[in-house]
Amino acid sequence: MKKKAAKNSSLSTIATVTVLVVVGVVAIITLFGDNFRKLFGASASALAGNDEVASAPSPQLLQKKTMRSFGSNDAYEGSPPAAAAPAPAPALAVAPAEPVTAGNTHVAERPNPFTLTSEDTLSTFAVDVDTASYALFRRNVNEGALPPRESVRVEEWVNYFKYRLPTPEKGDFHVDLEGAPSPFTSGRQLIKVGLQGRKIGKSQRKPTHLVFLADTSGSMGQPDKLPLAQRAMKLMVDGLNEQDTVALVTYAGSVRDVLPPTPASERTKLFAAIDALTSGGGTAMGDGMQIAYQHAAKNAGPDKVARVVVLTDGDTNIGRNQSADAILESVRGYVQEGVTLSTIGFGMGNYRDDLMERLANKGNGNCYYIDSEKEARRVFQEQLAGTLEVIAKDVKVQVEFDKVAVRGYRLLGYENRAIADQDFRNDKVDAGEIGAGHSVTALYEVELTGEGSKVATVRVRAKTPSGSEAAEQSFAFPREQLHGKLADASSDMRFATAVAGTADILRGAPQASDWSLSVAEELAQGAIDGMEDREEFVSLLRRVREAKLENVSSGRTTYNRGY
Template sequence: MNNWLWRIVLLLLALSLVACAGGTNEPRPIAVEPHQGGAEPVEVTVVVTAEGAAEPALMATQAPTAPTIAEATEEATEESPAATPEAEFEYYGANPYVETGMDRLSTFALDVDTASYSVARNYIMEGTLPPASAIRVEEFVNYFEQDYVNPDNVAFGIYADGAPSPFHRDGTHIMRVGIKGYDVAAEERLPTALTFVVDVSGSMSGENRLGLVKQSLQLLVERLRPDDTVAIVVYGDTARVALPPTRGAEQDLILSVIHSLTPEGSTNAEAGLRLGYQIANQAFIPGGVNRVVLCSDGVANVGLVDPAGLTEALRGYADAGITLTSVGVGMSGYNDVLMEQLANDGDGNYAYIDTLEEAKNLFVDNLTSTLQVIALNAKVQVDFNPDVVARYRLLGYENRDVADQAFRDNTVDAGEIGAGHTVTALYAVEFYPNAAGRVATVQLRWEDPQTHEVRELAGEFNSFDMAPSFDAASLRYQLDVVVAQYAEVLRYNPEAMQTSLSDLRVRAERLAAQLPADPDVTEFAQLVERATLLQP
């Protein structure tokens, strides 16, 4: 064969090897739940349980292009996180390693919130590293798209994969556990009754607060159907109804009320929420989506101001089927603690909007996921094999911990999953030398919001399911691990002290090149670069 032909053959062979190299291993479901009315998948055991029942059988958008670093604001503005009064966060600590011989069970409530990542982004883009207390690892990871693809006619799938950690030199592996809920097409979304509770107090003045809220709500209203309803409650010193429940077909009227809102007075969040839930109760659609959307900077200085007191006063509405989305804006004086706790106890989700593009992500690209709940009180319990796993550590979910014995206690409040939502949890796992076999059994328990039937699903993950190297794992798995380590570094976790932001920048830039169609990954790489420059 001619020399030039050999060169062509070798070039094609090299290209094929590159195409087949790392990042091609997609996670496989270790358990699936058949969708009602669909064909039952093979090798699935679905267990319908009641409280105290026997143990289950085990079976197995285009987002905007991120601003470049050069385009980022170099000086902190009056709305900078460095400005006073300071934002309010709560530090929940960091999960320690747990010896499986002492406790082989890890139980937590699922969390689909993403606010912590957006808050941290806002700090960094304003030229300041976020406080450690603002960082919740799971919300960083769950901000990003995942690669879980449920088979047809499947309501829920449990996924698991893993690989050696690139940030440890002691044989530690990172195991990823993923939950994927079924999608609901926009045209199949249930009729929806929305009650906007909008903070119009003096602290909400400014285009990046009330102005951004009005633009965000317009995006949502433009996506509603004629048979949906919208009501608007506003609060400053007191609360009032700005718009009684109105059909979605009257879009012009709804938008005119939204755009007429102006800042006024102090912040009586209690009055606003009480009136908002009363209106939502009056507009209640049986069998539909009934949701309060709170838009605020979290400041509460009149009436009940304690998060526990506020959530206790409203818990009954959540139990009666009215859920809550809390949307945070602003930063100076921002109360992250209040906004997150309201969403948790309101059986809903918590998002932070720092740009109109983030609002588009929440209210346009993921509207059905934001509004329609497909699982209530969702909990995961991971049962590690003490013959294989020496110890483990859950990355994040510190404030979502559930007692192991409460996994099947239906009175314990847990998390909610929206249509099409994915939830990811990462574990650092250390194996015994030469141990192999079952690593863990992953169990998911949830309540169906329509039938209120409690269901369980479980599957096993084995050592032979681990990728041989980090670079051989799927790209989305790699992204999750790098994002989690970034969060650990930002919150100064001693377990991550061996990793620098410069180390993470290399990984982030590589993933941005490998996932060029995902602007969130591009933005992530830019944020890591900027954080590296901000580091003392």
């Protein structure tokens, strides 16, 4: 009886505490409800680059807030005018973190710090043309979730979109510089560094020798995995020239040589082999990489493109080489012979985003995520030349800020592409590649002193695809080139700023703790310029922001992952 009485007493205490907590939360929401809408608000004058500070959440609130879901789609007081109501979409939730398993110990890079020029005037990084992080974000939002913070890479979001950068008149790329007041932090400027690679026509492409390495393990059986990968491979074959060749290797519990190098003109034979693929078994990625690279290396050369294209959900749990480091070590020699790599990700759940990105970076290639047939067409048809053919390798960018004019700076993104300043002119240090027609954009947040005539000097160093010594170009950025207002900047500058700001907020960058999603949305909305991919971004951003507002206004705030 004493035990039962004690149990009833404990239950009564718990119930009492629960009621008090609920009442307290309701009271707080009632008391401060009128101010919650200020957490994500901003004025038009802030967008115009004036000194007014946009209303935004405090660092403490932003570090705690997240949203799980939202119910109604009612308009929220103080939010920007919404477009015509779209079809109902799933409520947003925080995407669960992938479990840490053997070989899956990737830790998100800490955002670049704000650096004083009195301590360091140089910022050096390797270019990056990957776009997987943004495609993953889109997939998450369309399925009602926010992306895990560690999957948000600012540079991949910014470089997903097309910008109107001038084509190079000579050489492999053109460098474009632009600056304007930041819409997020009063008193700071944003500087955009853009590189546009030269474009080449289909008839100008080097002979290409592709080796498809297709994951046919049991986990690939879902409609958004192997079936979508098969369509992607066929799209890529359709874009090849007659002198190009394609080989097909698969891996599951074991590796299988499905098709030897076959002329791309034999589409019926290639398509039949692709269509015959089925899923089942484990995942021996490391073993498959060895065979695929051996095939590609036979056709590598300075006047040829030899590329391995891995199509997988990113899981690897069987085989001698399981970790990314072990896989990379096993193919290092082939990479040095000129074989390049594309990693193409599919599906969710066990997708190893960290593994795919690391493999692409070390394999002198690119990393994409395919969430739809539309994205497959974008990567394998519209951007095929850039996906296949490298026009410049080991491309490094170094920005030297003038101490007189600049008090401090911060590079948005590129954390895992950082290069030691002293290695900028060390041609033995590996860096990034630029494909034909690819563009690369980077943004710096800068605080000026109000003095000096030159803000920075931008240097770009790169090798030809078969070269061993790099050439260097230098570009000055005078203070007079800064726009007085953000509204005067190009639509490309404004849109890239909106994308970078959104990514920085969603990954929880400390420097973006008081930034506003509504500022980003209004900025992006005014820079769509009829581009479908930009319009899609605004739609996704609106869903994220309105979900946050609905969550806060209804009192359904949860405390997880900092959203």
